[in-house]
Ligand SMILES: Nc1nc2c(ncn2[C@@H]2O[C@H](COP(=O)(O)OP(=O)(O)OP(=O)(O)O)[C@@H](O)[C@H]2O)c(=O)[nH]1
């Protein structure tokens with residue numbers, strides 16, 4: 305059964321974007337809450353001991369203008385259609401690799417489809433299927449963002465993953481030459497699990513640039529989140545080559561980190577030349 309995540313009401317036609325889906329709504333919040341929504345990692349860094357090195361907490365720190373420009377990319381319009389394109393189990397059934405592409409991979413139930421739905425929440429006509437049952441996404445689902453880039457929702461690995469997951473994802477990662485960045489989602493409550501290391505090893509072996517995104521941060525206490533962030537940062541720093549050194553923290557429920565991630569996607573797909581802080 306397909307169920308919408310909390311915060312969504314009605315069918316596709318009656319949907320309006322949820323609270324905080326738009327930056328303009330976030331900007332009305334008081335300062336500390338606003339920072340927590342837009343820059344959740346930076347907010348977390350404030351819990352560190354004075355003098356701690358926080359460089360890796362703010363490597364990608366765009367200004368308001370860049371965040372706003374990125375948001376317009378995720379808003380559909382007359383000349384900018386955002387659509388589900390097709391699903392594929394094999395790369396040769398994927399849409400032509402005409403545009404820069406990003407993909408979202410991670411364990412089953414980690415929140416890939418929910419995050420993509422949150423990214424597209426300003427275009428509520430875009431159908432992204434999310435389920436309460438793990439193992440929902442069985443195929444690679446392609447979405448087109450105007451003529452700017454494509455985004456791929458991948459099936460999850462681990463529990464109830466499609467049997468051919470490894471072959472499907474491995475082939476995709478190796479063959480998709482327009483792939484600009486892979487977003488590897490890790491559960492922010494439990495941190496890196498054994499199965500996540502299979503994905504890390506795969507990405508490292510193929511030399512594919514990737515980013516780690518910690519999901520469901522609304523469910524993690526500050527202490528747990530900080531512990532997981534520090535452990536993963538150390539892992540990334542010492543054991544990986546292809547991983548971007550800054551982690552991204554998100555809650556698809558509360559929209560924390562979603563605006564920043566829109567900006568990063570816009571940046572890595574070549575749609576945002578400058579991201580300077582104002
Ligand atoms: N609290 C909370 N729950 C979330 C969040 N993101 C996803 N969920 C829940 O986690 C469950 C799985 O989410 P999905 O987005 O379907 O996960 P997925 O990674 O696409 O799963 P597969 O398609 O099986 O690989 C759903 O019940 C979501 O409502 C979040 O940010 N916060």
Ligand SMILES: [Mg+2]
Nearest residue numbers: 416417440441
């Ligand atoms: Mg899914």
